[in-house]
Amino acid sequence: MNMIIMGPPGCGKGTQANGIVQNLGVVHISTGDMLRAAVKSGSELGQRVEAVMAAGELVSDDLMMDIIKERLRQRDANDGWLLDGFPRTVEQAEGLMALLDEIDQSVGAVVSLEVPNEEIVQRLSGRLTCRECGFVTSRQSVGADDPNRCPQCGAEALYQRDDDREETVRNRLEVYQTKTYPAAATLGDRYRLERIDGVGEPAEIAQRIRGVLE
Ligand code: AMP
Numbered sequence: 001m002n003m004i005i006m007g008p009p010g011c012g013k014g015t016q017a018n019g020i021v022q023n024l025g026v027v028h029i030s031t032g033d034m035l036r037a038a039v040k041s042g043s044e045l046g047q048r049v050e051a052v053m054a055a056g057e058l059v060s061d062d063l064m065m066d067i068i069k070e071r072l073r074q075r076d077a078n079d080g081w082l083l084d085g086f087p088r089t090v091e092q093a094e095g096l097m098a099l100l101d102e103i104d105q106s107v108g109a110v111v112s113l114e115v116p117n118e119e120i121v122q123r124l125s126g127r128l129t130c131r132e133c134g135f136v137t138s139r140q141s142v143g144a145d146d147p148n149r150c151p152q153c154g155a156e157a158l159y160q161r162d163d164d165r166e167e168t169v170r171n172r173l174e175v176y177q178t179k180t181y182p183a184a185a186t187l188g189d190r191y192r193l194e195r196i197d198g199v200g201e202p203a204e205i206a207q208r209i210r211g212v213l214e
Pocket of ligand 1: 009031032033035052053054056057058059060064084085086087088092163172
C-alpha cells in the first residue's frame, strides 16, 4: 500500500505518519527529515537548501523531484511507502503522478489533516525537536527543570527549529495555503483523497485515520 499524508505545518503529520508506518509496515519517506539530515551533514544539497528552509520557503520543484525520483527507485520502496511532506505544490503532484505511472505504481490513499491556523501558530511556537534522534515534543511537556533533555533518547539536544519561530510559522502557513492545499485537490482528481479533522488528541486522530483506511 502506498500512501500520502498532507497537512499544514504542525498538524501532527509526523506523529501520525510514524503510527501509520508501524501499522502498515511500509517505509516512511519524509522529505523534511531528508533535507534536515542533508543540512546537518553539511553536504552540497544541505548547503543549497539551508537558508530556504530556515525562511519557511519551499525548495525548488526540480530539486525535490530529483530527490523523490531517487528515493522511490530504491529497493525498499517497492513494498509500500508513506510520503510525508511531498508533494507540496501542484507541479510536484503532477510530477509525482507521472513518475508513478512510469514506475508502474499507484497511491491507495491521500490523507489530508485539517487544522485551523490559530491552533497551528499556538502549537508550533512551543514545539521542540531533538537534534539527536528527531523526537518531537513541546515546551509544556518537558517542563522547566531540564528543558533541553530529550525524553526519548536522553540527550541534551532539544531545540526550536528555525522554521518554528512565529513569523516563519505564519509564512509557512501562507505557503501551505497558496501552494500545498491546491496540490491535495490535484491528487484527489486521480487518487482517493480523505480530508480528516486534525484537531484532538493524537490517539483520536489516529483512530479517525484508521477508520477511513479500513
Ligand atoms: P517539513 O519537515 O515537512 O515541515 O519540511 C521542512 C521544510 O523542508 C519545509 O518548510 C521546506 O522548506 C522543505 N521541504 C520539505 N519538503 C518539501 C517539498 N516537498 N517541497 C519543497 N520544500 C520542501
